[in-house]
Amino acid sequence: MTDSGGQWSPRFRIVLIAIMLLLGIAVTMVSTILVTEVDKSWTPGSVTRGVLSAVLVLFSGVYVNLMLAAILKVWRDPGSANRSLAKTVKDVRGWLSETPRRIGIALTIAAIVAAGLALRPSPPPDTGLEAGExxxxxxxxxxxxxxxxxxxxxxxxxxxxxxxxxxxxxxxxxxxxxxxxxxxxxxxxxxxxxxxxxxxxxxxxxxxxxxxxxxxxxxxxxxxxxxxxxxxxxxxxxxxxxxxxxxVGLLYYRTDLPEAVKPPTKWEQYFGEDAAAAAAATPGVEAANAAALANEEILTVTALEAMWAAGGKTFGENGDVAQNEDKTTVQLGANDEIGLGRLAAAAHDDNVVVTDEVRSTTDDGAVRTFAEGRTLYMRNWPVARDGLRDQVEFRVAALPTASALGxxxxxxxxxxxxxxxxxxxxxxxxxxxxxxxxxxxxxxxxxxxxxxxxxxxxxxxxxxxALNNARLRPVTRHYVEFSRVFRDGVAEAINDRSGRLKPETLQQLAKILNQ
The missing domain is CATH 3.40.190.10 (Periplasmic binding protein-like II)
Structure with missing residues (x-):
């Protein structure tokens, strides 16, 4: 370890320097890790870890800075082996009193803390439910x-x-x-x-x-x-x-009549000429269809389904609406106009609908009409089933053509x-x-x-x-306004028996879609 002159040998000095370096690296790493684990909670365990972390960080800052001076001293002065403890303590105090050394210690501590904070793992996402109503x-x-x-x-x-x-x-x-x-x-x-x-x-x-x-x-x-x-x-x-x-729209049909009522295979059989003929031939019923044509959302739905039944393509199955090239008007096709025309004609046919009530009949009103046995058919939503229990015998079927998705x-x-x-x-x-x-x-x-x-x-x-065949109503963030204008136009087309939407209505609809 020392030679005959009381000096450290080169090999021992290298080993001693390596030990000091390893110890410096170890205390720095441990103190950095402790910083990453400091918890904000005030539990006995977290407070103990916090105090230990602070002490070790301070020790690391001092040790790293003194270690550099010690390494130089050991390497340059082999006679350090004969240095007394009192002399060593005096030298350490002298080093610590130097301003550059204190600044180095402070910077080292700051670096360790910064590294620890940077390496702190991100807290796991809070998956608990927030309390409250x-x-x-x-x-x-x-x-x-x-x-x-x-x-x-x-x-x-x-x-x-x-x-x-x-x-x-x-x-x-x-x-x-x-x-x-x-x-x-x-x-x-x-x-x-x-x-x-x-x-x-x-x-x-x-x-x-x-x-x-x-x-x-x-x-x-x-x-x-x-x-x-x-x-x-x-x-x-x-x-x-x-x-x-x-x-989605379902078709309700009677099963308590002498002549069997069969599920329609086309729109006309429950809302057109074929329906009128069936009602006229059936004693005890007033009309074929308990239709709801009140100026509410059901009128928009009924009009769209009439247009789709006629092969209309203005209102696409995914909610798109056909417009002219410069988007100044909604563009109705010939089949769309045919569908609206058939709806207007049906609304004035006593054998198809209860004409003196139909334009004020809502979904609920249609349930009452059908439950009272006044019609052969009713197009309504699935929940209408509960309103018919024990009042009339019926079955349900999917509409023969596309229904509006609700x-x-x-x-x-x-x-x-x-x-x-x-x-x-x-x-x-x-x-x-x-x-x-x-x-x-x-x-x-x-x-x-x-x-x-x-x-x-x-x-x-x-x-x-029925759900698999359903289509979306127009998809627009202004749907409420669009539907109101559309059904107002449909109501007017039914009342005046023309079955045609006015040009100004179609222009207004395009304006709503593009605003």
Whole structure:
């Protein structure tokens, strides 16, 4: 280790310097790691680790700076082997009193702390649900017999920290839309966390920034949704909601008459000349069809279905609308005009519809007319089934031609402070078990394939057929205004028996689409 003159040998000095370097590297690494693990919480363990980290960082800063001087001393002065402890301590004090040395220690400590903070792992995403009440704004009332209410009660039992509450929005669809917009807009009331949106409102709420994109990373079972239905929640590859229930037109036909009523194979058999002939030949009925032509959304739907039945292509199956080249007017084809003409003629034929009531008849009014046995047929939504129980014998069939796709989607308000909890709620309400409950108990058209596969209700397969043939209504963020102008024009075309939309109506529709 030392030679005869009391000096360290070159080999020993190299070993000693290597040990000092390794020790410096070790204490620096350990102190840096401790900095990365410092916890902000004030637990006994975290406080102990914090104190230990501070002590070791300070030691590392001092050691690294003294180590450099010590290495030079050992290498240049082999006689350090004879240095007394008192002399060594005196030299260390002298080094520490030097201003450059203190600055070096401070910079070393700062570097260790900075490196530790930079290497701290990003905290894992918070997957817990934010506590607090969840408000669902919807058009349906909180009724004990409504399966949607039943599902919300189940959620509340499972999630005591996230009780869901319904805020019902009264009125017609246009009024409901206005109420939800007033809540969702930047200066709105911001009462809701979740909206139950008619699918035709999705473009509006998405474009205006009223709703937020869903986190796909936590979602499972998306492939179980009916693709056409889930597609109403998707735009540019982003998912903006989940479908609560879908809707599609079904044809209800009587089974309690002496002469068997068969499912129609074409529009005319329940809404045209063939229907009139069948009604005239059937004692005890007033007309063929319990039609609903009140100036509400059902009139838009009925007009579109009449145009599609005639082969019209102005309103495409994916929600596109044909316009002229300079987009100044919606361009009706010959078949579209034929379809509207047939609808206008049917609305004035006593054998086809109950003419003195038809232009004020809503969906609910049509159910009453059919339930009273006054007609052979009724085109209505799946939920109409419950209103007919024990009143009239009937079966259902898919429409022979395309029906308008309806339904309601669940979307999260963009500014909610409980996005994870809100998404968990809509996942629960749209899950496979919930969809089966909505279908089997509530009569709603389910949105998941599994609900159709496991259904016990016979008409569910007819509903699935109708759903596969359904078409979207015009997709526009101004749908509410578009539908109002369109059905006003249709109502006028029916009333004056022309069956033709006026040029100014078509021009106004194009203006709405392009604004």
């Amino acid at each position: 969840l408000i669902i704004m919807t058009a349906f009332d909180e009724s004990p017999s409504d399966p949607r209410t039943m599902l919300i009660k189940q959620w509340n039992q499972l999630h005591p920290a996230n009780q869901a509450k319904i805020v019902a929005v009264p009125g017609e669809p246009d009024q409901q839309n206005a109420r939800m917009v007033n809540d969702a807009k930047p200066d709105g009331a911001h009462e809701a966390d979740v909206y139950v949106l008619d699918l035709v409102w999705m473009a509006q709420f998405r474009h205006e920034g009223y709703i937020r994109e869903l986190d796909r990373s936590t979602l499972t079972g998306l492939d179980d949704f009916v693709p056409k239905v889930l597609g109403t929640c998707v735009h540019d590859g982003k998912l903006w909601g989940l479908p609560l229930n879908t809707d 339904g309601q989607n669940l979307a999260i308000r963009a500014g909610t402070d409980k996005p994870r909890a809100a998404q968990a709620l809509i996942e629960f309400l749209t899950g496979a078990p919930s969809q089966l409950i909505l279908s089997e108990i509530g009569g709603f058209a389910p949105t998941r394939q599994s609900a159709y596969d496991n259904a016990e209700r016979r008409e569910l397969q007819e509903l699935r057929t």
